[in-house]
Amino acid sequence: MAPAAAAAPSAPLGPEVTKTDQAPGGYAVKFRYQAPEGVTAVHVYGDWTYTKPDSVVCNDCGDGRLPWDWQPGDIAGTPWRTIAMEQGSDGVWETTVPLPAGTFRYAFTHNCASPTASGCALHYDPANPWEIFPQYTGAPGAVRSTIWVPSSAEFPTYDTDYQKPTAAHKTGTLESRRYASPGSTNPPGVHDMVVYTPHGYDPNRATPYPTLYLSHGGGDHSTAWTMQGVAHYILENAIREGVVQQMVVVSTDFNGLPGGNQGYANHLRDIVFPYVEQNYNVSTLSVDRAFGGLSMGGNRATTILYDNTDLFGYHAIWSWPAAAANAAQVERMKTVPGGIHIGTGLQDRLGNTAQLSIARVAALKTQGVDITEYNVDGVHTWHVWRPLLNYYLRNMAFRTTTTGLKVETAPAGKSGNVRVAATATVGAVTTNAASPTGKVDFYAGDTYLGSAPVRHGVAHFRKAVNGALLDAPVVAQYRGDKLFNESRSTALDAG
Incomplete structure (x- = not known):
């Protein structure tokens, strides 16, 4: 039986973004959380560690500054850090955190002494839950909550307005879809995807929509690109600005599929494409499909680009040190009709990703492959992958x-x-x-x-x-x- 909750608080629970007009970023977030009785310490845990780029000399290295010590030129670093909360007279735990502009993930810990929440259970914010939760028991990826902080003209930090959540009446539809997948082992015999249809989507439109397929990274699943990457908001903001056409976004799950990278590519061709094309008004032409994958999803993206080139008209590999391509793979890449984007965080030291990604782009260009390289300052985090997706949408996908x-x-x-x-x-x-x-x-x-x-x-x-x-x-x-x-x-x- 769950422990009894404390008395209802007098003020609303959840995060509240307030304009402070104070350094470092002009905004702060007040977190209010009702913990179960018996919890004697609560911390809020989020991806808000900051560092100078030059301080990142290894994975998880950096200055480790918390948000109130943010400095101009900082990048978001790793690992995440906890911030202590205080319990008020109403029994609610509370703290206020000044944050620079951007999208942040957070969770709460109970009675956890680790500053990095190592070994501690994470609890999402019930007053601010994700729109879509993992679709099956044991799905990888911690369940957290997300908050967006605007930028301040008086205290500029980052230009992240393209991530701003769109109003409900101007946002399309997110759907968690389960489909038959005989080879899947997790869940057995079925698999899951998240589909986003843009605001104003017309199932009877004479011209079928192009489709953007996205892959998560290791330790995540199909909800990652929307719930953490806010891909649907990035898309809708670009559509509203008139610089991107409407498209359907399909976020896949590579967990529990046999055959590794090639098995995933086969799964797309044989199962995912037919399912999406039967259930949504999307084109069946490969030139009307784009793909993007991050980290281990970038590993899948590499196999798709190298060996299954014809599945997509546009390809993107993010934060993955792609292996060398053989002669046949190089020739296939030269036939890509839409374009190829490879990008990374320039301080990504996980597996020496940044250095190896840049070297691979240079090698492919020397071999005559037309590559668009776009990198950003940052490490192996969503603070890198969100701007890489934004660039891909605004500069490449479906624009050729x-x-x-x-x-x-x-x-x-x-x-x-x-x-x-x-x-x-x-x-x-x-x-x-x-x-x-x-x-x-x-x-x-x-x-x-x-x-x-x-x-x-x-x-x-x-x-x-x-x-x-x-x-x-x-x-x-x-x-x-x-x-x-x-x-x-x-x-x-x-x-």
Whole structure:
């Protein structure tokens, strides 16, 4: 039988974010927690340790400063630390913690003497529970709670507004879905995923939605990317800004699947894709799928990129030191139609991840693979993976275009000029409800000839130019817009 709870408190339980207009970050969070009777000490335990980047010389190394000692230039470090709470006259345990901007996970400990909560049970905040809990008994990953702290103009810390929770009426739907999986050992015969459909999702939309598939890391499961990574908020904030198109997000679970990395890839191809495509209005084309995995999920992402390249049009590996690629794998990577992103925390010393990730990118580029590298300051934490996802969404996933060019020329009187009729065709690699807009610039060699607007995917350029300019090949350069990236045509000889 559970111990009896203390009398109901006079003030609300849970976290309260308050604007303090004081250093270090201008905001603080008051935590109020009702512990069971018999608990004599309560601590709040969170991912709020700070350090100078240069102090991280090994995994879990750093300055270990708590939030009130935060300094400009700090990164979030490891390990987590506990902060003592005091019991008030109403029986509620309380403490106020000044925090810089960002998303924080926290839990409570009872009668725990360890400053890192080592060996202590963790208790989530019942006044602030996650929207989705682990779907099966024994699911890995500690159950915690999450709080977001805004940034202060007077006391700037980090730019994390892209993580801000969206209002309920402007947020889509999170669903925990269980599906048949004969090979699964945990849970036996079934498996779980978390699916997010964006605000305004239309199951009957004529154009099916693209799908972003995400993988958690070691010691976590399918709830991680939304409950800890706030992927749904990162997506909705970008959609609201008009820089990302609507998409369905599927957060998978690689635990309990046979066959290691390749078994996971097979599971996606044979079970997950058919299930998602039957139950949601999403495209069945590989160019309309993107993948991203962190840490051990980055290990899965590497196998998918190297050996199952055709499953996705866009690939991302985060915080994983990918192994060397053989010749066949390199050639497959050169065929990726959307793009490849590899990124890490620059101070990630877990398995020497940062150094090895950077070296692998350099090697792949030397072998002729087109890699987009984007790294951020930080270690092996969600404070790194959230900005990496944000970058992937805003700069790569489902944004790639192609530009084709056709050029015709004719004499323009007796002046020596030549009339150029150039037609650029701009298309999106991914099937999208929107189409590329903006302008295309036309060049003869390095000489700018002029530009033309894109209408219905085509830009028509007509101009009389000095014939000598056309000794150089003509190229069309699409500038890109808020939803689509730039692209360049092959050079054509107009002579």
